[in-house]
Amino acid sequence: KNQVEQSPQxxxxxxxxxxxxxxxxxxxxxxxxxxxxxxxxxxxVSLTIMTFSENTKSNGRxxxxxxxDTKQSSLHITASQLSDxxxxxxxxxxxxxxxKYIFGTGTRLKVLA
Amino acid sequence: NAGVTQTPKFRVLKTxxxxxxxxxxxxxxxxxxxxxxxxxxxLRLIHYSVGEGTTAKGExxxxxxxxxxxxxxxxLGLESAAPSQTSVYFCASRTxxxxxxxxxFGPGTRLTVT
Numbered sequence: 498k499n500q501v502e503q504s505p506q507x508x509x510x511x512x513x514x515x516x517x518x519x520x521x522x523x524x525x526x527x528x529x530x531x532x533x534x535x536x537x538x539x540x541x542v543s544l545t546i547m548t549f550s551e552n553t554k555s556n557g558r559x560x561x562x563x564x565x566d567t568k569q570s571s572l573h574i575t576a577s578q579l580s581d582x583x584x585x586x587x588x589x590x591x592x593x594x595x596x597k598y599i600f601g602t603g604t605r606l607k608v609l610a
Numbered sequence: 611n612a613g614v615t616q617t618p619k620f621r622v623l624k625t626x627x628x629x630x631x632x633x634x635x636x637x638x639x640x641x642x643x644x645x646x647x648x649x650x651x652x653l654r655l656i657h658y659s660v661g662e663g664t665t666a667k668g669e670x671x672x673x674x675x676x677x678x679x680x681x682x683x684x685x686l687g688l689e690s691a692a693p694s695q696t697s698v699y700f701c702a703s704r705t706x707x708x709x710x711x712x713x714x715f716g717p718g719t720r721l722t723v724t
Contacts, residue, residue, distance in 0.1 A: 501652065529710050540614070540700050540715030541653075548710075586652070596711055600652030 499524045501589050501601035509607045514577055518604045520570040520587030528590040532561050532572050535584040535603070544572070544585075577608045611636050614716035616701050622722045623691045631686040631719050633701030640706045642684040643668075643713065644676060646697040653700065659684055691723045 501522045510516050522530070529548045533541035545554045545561040547570070553562045558575045574581055587601040617632040633642065640661050645653040655668030657676040665676045673695060675687045684703075688695060698720050702713040 531710070531712070538718070540702075540717050542715070543712055546710045546712065590711060598655075598713065600654075602650060602652045 499589075499591060499597070499599045501587055501599050503585075503587050503601040503604050505604060506602070507605040507607070509609060510577055512577060512579060512608050512610050516574050516577060516606065518572045518574075518585050518587075518606070520572070520589075520601055522568050522570070522587070522589045522599070522601075524568075524589040524591050524599050526591055526593055527565065527568075528592040528596070530561075530563055530570050531588045531590070532559070532570075533586040533588060535586055537583070541586055574606075579608050579610060582606060582608045613637065614701055614703055614714050616699075616716040616719050618719060619717065620720050622724065623688075624724055625692060627691050628687070628689050629691065629721075630688075631699055631701075631721075633684040633686070633703075633716060634682055635684075635701075635703040635714070636682060637703060637705070637714065638681070639703035639714070640681075641704045642678065643702040644674070644684065644686045645700045645702065646670065647700060647718075648697050656686065656699075691721075693723045695721065696723045697721060 504519045531546045532544045535541040547563040560573045563570045584603040584605045586603045589599045591597045614635045643658040644656040659665045659678040662681040677685045701716040704713045
């Protein structure tokens, strides 16, 4: 069964600190992995995308890594800001006939001043 | 470009009432999707469309119907609302290929069924 699991469920950090969010998946056949940011009351917005051959991808203070062998990904946030408070969703895509998106349950991050 | 818009933003229904949620996109995307988001669960696919005039069932289609009469619009209908349909509904769209099959999401509709 295709599954995406994220940890932790929630996280509280102080402004300026770094943090790392985890995503483990069992999805086949793997096409790509994307991290989304979802602000409260808004729809998800894409942060990064990685294919099988990519190990790391950065978008400003966000850096995603992918280990296709262990089927794990992480999202590292550097020098957190209050505006980073949001849910972060890991989405793995599979291409088998039709294109499928398997969503994780997300990590809710709160950054405190 | 407005991207993906959803109407209404909020709605409260009584059990048994019906309503239609409207999704519109101005990016000329072929694919459109309806998801629901519930606490502690990932987004779940209700129905999707690969082009004008075509629709298909997703993971949780029961109790919902959809129509895509125009390429830019995707309607989600609830014929007889139930409390279990209380959720936040998101519409998404994407182009046929390219951009890593990125989905673009609307702002969501929060529906409460009492």
